[in-house]
Amino acid sequence: MEWITNPWPWYVSGPLIALIMFALLFVGKQFGMSSNLRTACSIGGAGKAADFFKFDWKKERWNLIVVLGAVIGGFLSANYLSDNTVEINPDVADKLETYGITSTGDAYLPTEIFGTDSLSDPKILAILIIGGFFVGFGSRYAGGCTSGHAISGLSNLQLPSLIAVIGFFIGGLIMINFIYPLIF
Amino acid sequence: MKTLVYLIIGTFFGIVMYKSEAASWFRIYEMFEFGSFHMYGIIGSALALGVIGTQIIKRNNLKAVGGKEMELKPKAMSIPRYLIGGILFGLGWALAGACPGPMYVLAGAGFGSILIVIFGALLGTFVYGILKSKLPH
Numbered sequence: 001m002e003w004i005t006n007p008w009p010w011y012v013s014g015p016l017i018a019l020i021m022f023a024l025l026f027v028g029k030q031f032g033m034s035s036n037l038r039t040a041c042s043i044g045g046a047g048k049a050a051d052f053f054k055f056d057w058k059k060e061r062w063n064l065i066v067v068l069g070a071v072i073g074g075f076l077s078a079n080y081l082s083d084n085t086v087e088i089n090p091d092v093a094d095k096l097e098t099y100g101i102t103s104t105g106d107a108y109l110p111t112e113i114f115g116t117d118s119l120s121d122p123k124i125l126a127i128l129i130i131g132g133f134f135v136g137f138g139s140r141y142a143g144g145c146t147s148g149h150a151i152s153g154l155s156n157l158q159l160p161s162l163i164a165v166i167g168f169f170i171g172g173l174i175m176i177n178f179i180y181p182l183i184f
Numbered sequence: 185m186k187t188l189v190y191l192i193i194g195t196f197f198g199i200v201m202y203k204s205e206a207a208s209w210f211r212i213y214e215m216f217e218f219g220s221f222h223m224y225g226i227i228g229s230a231l232a233l234g235v236i237g238t239q240i241i242k243r244n245n246l247k248a249v250g251g252k253e254m255e256l257k258p259k260a261m262s263i264p265r266y267l268i269g270g271i272l273f274g275l276g277w278a279l280a281g282a283c284p285g286p287m288y289v290l291a292g293a294g295f296g297s298i299l300i301v302i303f304g305a306l307l308g309t310f311v312y313g314i315l316k317s318k319l320p321h
Contacts, residue, residue, distance in 0.1 A: 073198015
């Protein structure tokens with residue numbers, strides 16, 4: 001059964017992501033996941049608060065169906081296609097241990113942050129909400145996220161996407177190197 | 185029929201995100217620590233094929249189904265918008281360990297706490313919409 005539950009190597013996963021992007025281009029759409037957040041705000045009535053949310057969200061219905069598929073894909077993978085553990089570089093795992101994260105190698109997400117017990121800790125709750133907030137705010141400000149800029153935009157040799165991706169890494173490196181030591 | 189196509193593409197995307205471990209917080213952290221080639225290999229190989237395929241599409245003027253133009257419009261140039269927005273996104277990506285695609289995948293995988301991250305992302309999107317006219321673009 002291991003051939004089913006083992007993770008896929010990068011040289012399988014990367015080309016499959018390119019395939020997904022081309023499949024969407026072929027049906028006349030564009031690969032981009034964060035725009036669904038804007039659509040969801042519009043459906044929730046955010047158009048009353050800002051013009052940014054006044055658009056015909058029904059035109060974006062197709063992407064919400066892709067999201068529904070992603071949810072199904074996550075369900076199928078976690079329940080039938082994976083042993084739900086992730087092995088990473090042992091040196092990185094050691095560093096995480098100094099931050100009090102010891103579930104490396106035993107879980108798909110760190111139980112110290114994503115376990116239901118951790119939700120009673122205000123610090124963890126803040127990490128989840130603030131992390132999400134920056135992802136939502138930043139992706140809309142930058143006009144795209146990993147899928148829209150790092151995959152679709154860079155594939156189309158767009159300089160704006162290169163600037164955005166450089167920004168993604170500046171932000172990520174600041175978080176890991178300067179802010180993690182303060183919060184963990 | 186079209187709905188089914190989108191559903192299949194989305195499901196396939198969800199499986200690829202989960203099975204490649206690109207949806208794992210651990211892999212994102214390891215990437216920012218430059219601890220493994222894995223994530224760079226995924227993005228790099230997707231891009232290598234993406235660039236070649238997009239060039240083939242453009243040079244041969246290939247059309248989408250129904251003869252429509254493919255969605256390959258150039259993006260408007262700006263530095264502050266992409267740089268500041270990108271940095272803010274990166275801070276969140278490294279803190280929550282999830283970007284928008286994997287968030288939905290993890291919700292399906294049964295991680296209840298990711299719903300809080302998604303709530304935060306919706307809130308961030310909403311606040312951006314409110315502040316948009318006051319931000320440098």
